[in-house]
Amino acid sequence: MSNYHIKNLEEYFAVYRKSIRQPELFWQEVAEEHFVWRKRWSKVLSWDFNKPEIKWFEGAQLNITENCIDRHLNTKADKTAFLFEPNDPKEPAQHITYQQLYERVNKMANVLKSQGIQKGDRVCIYLPMIPELAMAVLACARIGAVHSVVFAGFSAGALATRINDCDARMVITSDGSFRGNKTIDLKGIVDDALEHCPGTSSVLVVERTKNKVTMKPGRDQWLAPLLEGADVHCTPEWMDAEDPLFILYTSGSTGKPKGMLHTTAGYMVYTAYTFKNVFQHQSEDVYWCTADIGWITGHSYIVYGPLANGATTVLFEGIPSYPDFSRFWDVIDKHKITQLYTAPTAIRALAKERLDYVTSHDLSSLRILGTVGEPINEEAWHWYNDHIGNKRCPIVDTWWQTETGGILISPLPMITPTKPTYATLPLPGIQPVLVNENGIEITDNQVDGRLCVAFPWPSIARSIWGDHQRFKETYFTAFPGKYFTGDGALRDEVGYYRITGRVDDVIIVSGHNLGTAPIEDAINEHPAVAESAIVGFPHDIKGQALYGFIILKDTGTSRDRDNLSREINQAITEHIGPIAKLDKIQFVPGLPKTRSGKIMRRILRKIAAGETEGLGDTTTLLNPEIVEEIIQGKI
Ligand code: PRX
Numbered sequence: 001m002s003n004y005h006i007k008n009l010e011e012y013f014a015v016y017r018k019s020i021r022q023p024e025l026f027w028q029e030v031a032e033e034h035f036v037w038r039k040r041w042s043k044v045l046s047w048d049f050n051k052p053e054i055k056w057f058e059g060a061q062l063n064i065t066e067n068c069i070d071r072h073l074n075t076k077a078d079k080t081a082f083l084f085e086p087n088d089p090k091e092p093a094q095h096i097t098y099q100q101l102y103e104r105v106n107k108m109a110n111v112l113k114s115q116g117i118q119k120g121d122r123v124c125i126y127l128p129m130i131p132e133l134a135m136a137v138l139a140c141a142r143i144g145a146v147h148s149v150v151f152a153g154f155s156a157g158a159l160a161t162r163i164n165d166c167d168a169r170m171v172i173t174s175d176g177s178f179r180g181n182k183t184i185d186l187k188g189i190v191d192d193a194l195e196h197c198p199g200t201s202s203v204l205v206v207e208r209t210k211n212k213v214t215m216k217p218g219r220d221q222w223l224a225p226l227l228e229g230a231d232v233h234c235t236p237e238w239m240d241a242e243d244p245l246f247i248l249y250t251s252g253s254t255g256k257p258k259g260m261l262h263t264t265a266g267y268m269v270y271t272a273y274t275f276k277n278v279f280q281h282q283s284e285d286v287y288w289c290t291a292d293i294g295w296i297t298g299h300s301y302i303v304y305g306p307l308a309n310g311a312t313t314v315l316f317e318g319i320p321s322y323p324d325f326s327r328f329w330d331v332i333d334k335h336k337i338t339q340l341y342t343a344p345t346a347i348r349a350l351a352k353e354r355l356d357y358v359t360s361h362d363l364s365s366l367r368i369l370g371t372v373g374e375p376i377n378e379e380a381w382h383w384y385n386d387h388i389g390n391k392r393c394p395i396v397d398t399w400w401q402t403e404t405g406g407i408l409i410s411p412l413p414m415i416t417p418t419k420p421t422y423a424t425l426p427l428p429g430i431q432p433v434l435v436n437e438n439g440i441e442i443t444d445n446q447v448d449g450r451l452c453v454a455f456p457w458p459s460i461a462r463s464i465w466g467d468h469q470r471f472k473e474t475y476f477t478a479f480p481g482k483y484f485t486g487d488g489a490l491r492d493e494v495g496y497y498r499i500t501g502r503v504d505d506v507i508i509v510s511g512h513n514l515g516t517a518p519i520e521d522a523i524n525e526h527p528a529v530a531e532s533a534i535v536g537f538p539h540d541i542k543g544q545a546l547y548g549f550i551i552l553k554d555t556g557t558s559r560d561r562d563n564l565s566r567e568i569n570q571a572i573t574e575h576i577g578p579i580a581k582l583d584k585i586q587f588v589p590g591l592p593k594t595r596s597g598k599i600m601r602r603i604l605r606k607i608a609a610g611e612t613e614g615l616g617d618t619t620t621l622l623n624p625e626i627v628e629e630i631i632q633g634k635i
Helices: 009-021 023-034 064-068 070-076 098-114 131-143 156-166 186-194 223-228 265-278 296-308 327-335 344-351 378-388 468-475 516-524 558-575 601-608 625-631
Strands: 043-048 053-058 080-085 094-097 122-126 146-149 170-174 177-179 182-184 202-206 220-222 244-250 258-263 286-289 312-316 339-342 368-372 395-398 432-435 449-453 483-491 497-502 506-509 512-515 529-539 543-552 584-587
Touching (some): 023 043, 023 265, 064 070, 064 131, 070 098, 080 131, 098 131, 122 156, 131 146, 131 244, 131 312, 156 558, 170 186, 244 296, 258 265, 258 468, 296 312, 312 327, 344 378, 344 543, 368 378, 432 483, 468 483, 497 506, 506 529, 512 516, 516 529, 516 543, 516 558, 543 601, 558 584, 601 625
Parallel strands (some): 080 312, 122 170, 202 220, 368 395, 543 584
Antiparallel strands (some): 043 053, 177 182, 244 258, 432 449, 449 483, 483 497, 506 512, 529 543
């Protein structure tokens, strides 16, 4: 029996048992079976969730790009590694082979070196979904630089915060990005951001849209001419197992975004292992994850996991609605996609459109469907199952987080019987526990609890960049000795997990994690605003959307208020990005607060959802009368 690849349910249970009883032995065998190491580890695992400190494969040396690229050259040099599908379907797709990937990554790595980037330096990557994005990520990993990819939909303000937080010396960007029929001036956004980033001395610019940009002498350089002269060989930097691989920012319920720090060996082992099993990868597959590399899904399951398995992985620059709503189905038909991994929000949006967008395409190449990022509702699950999978493709509802690095709970396709809305069973090595708010373990079925994990797995984040104390407080303090996910979940009678949603002030909109605090800060900066509170409310397509309760300094006329609503969303777009815009804005005379001054979001959530009956106990409020005033729409 292979430790690396689970082939049936019996094997899953046997492997799972072993991974819990002898986790070190289990992961050691996985690590030995599949990867290339320059130096073997001296210890598989040491951990202490109280400090917290977690180390996997200590003493080992490796380079993740040797595992993702070099070692495939003997057998797969001419196999497509990345299949690039551009925004415009009329632009030809590009097949980038493992040999070409090797050469392009090495050239880029040599360029980074020639610009003075060294092991441990942080490089911020702010690029659209073009091959250079993946190359830049891998080039950093090749030389031991720490990449920090910022999703190219974030605004200049959000980008600047992230650049400064990790003190990135260099930014890699492009002249612009295509998004449907729009062109976005990415370089202009970088220029604005860098006004506030004194530590960034160098910007490399990829040419993509050919729109006019300003190049700042001494700081900005076009990438292409630098690549031309670069050598196609670059000896990998040998990294210690626990050397940082990347930082990726995720929203917290309070404060600035958290730079989740992932390290090298454990992340590689876990993402590769889970990719193989959750997608039952076979060598001829053409696998497509529609996420952006700016999110963890793209890091782990477009780049590292697939490449570590020698897979063909699609890089999609476009959006589901351009040139029309058949784009996904067209890409599947055109490239004979075998696995499609996407977000429930995309499924819901596409399910609303005419069915002939789907039926006019041949989707018979599909074998496995996946979802990620938010709970999938039953209706969307069935539509996906019936119309995309034609009832013959298992759906893997994969639950995980930026912090977990890889998928923790998911069915194994063709192996674990699926159940709509359930992420089902933990993967090997994962020990989920449900606790109540006092930390007491819930053993009953169908009881909603807080989802924790009792034991480390190889790809758990090791820290928050520059703020280990916050790492401890956010994840390891509420329930000592356990990693707390921030999610609610329940378990059914056979042990399947259903994720019910966040239990903190993080709101998941269209699969994007948004913290309420930075949005409220952006709103409160508007001179007309006295105070604000953001909550989520159910939305047909986005899953959750944002509802803003806003107190004005001066209520003015209704025309003033319409203008204000627009300005508020504009301010949010500038501070964070369009993904954080409010769907509904209600101007209110006050906000329900506890005697200690905390906003009672529970009540606002109910009002936003239209559930104004049974608001629960409001007597502990400092200002109980405000609840009725908000319901009546007083301003
Ligand atoms: O609430 C959970 C939700 O997304 C959160 C993590 O978001 P992020 O760090 O951006 O990573 C998203 C991609 C892994 C989780 O805390 N979530 C993720 N997957 C699922 C989910 N909720 C329900 N079902 C899922 N399959």
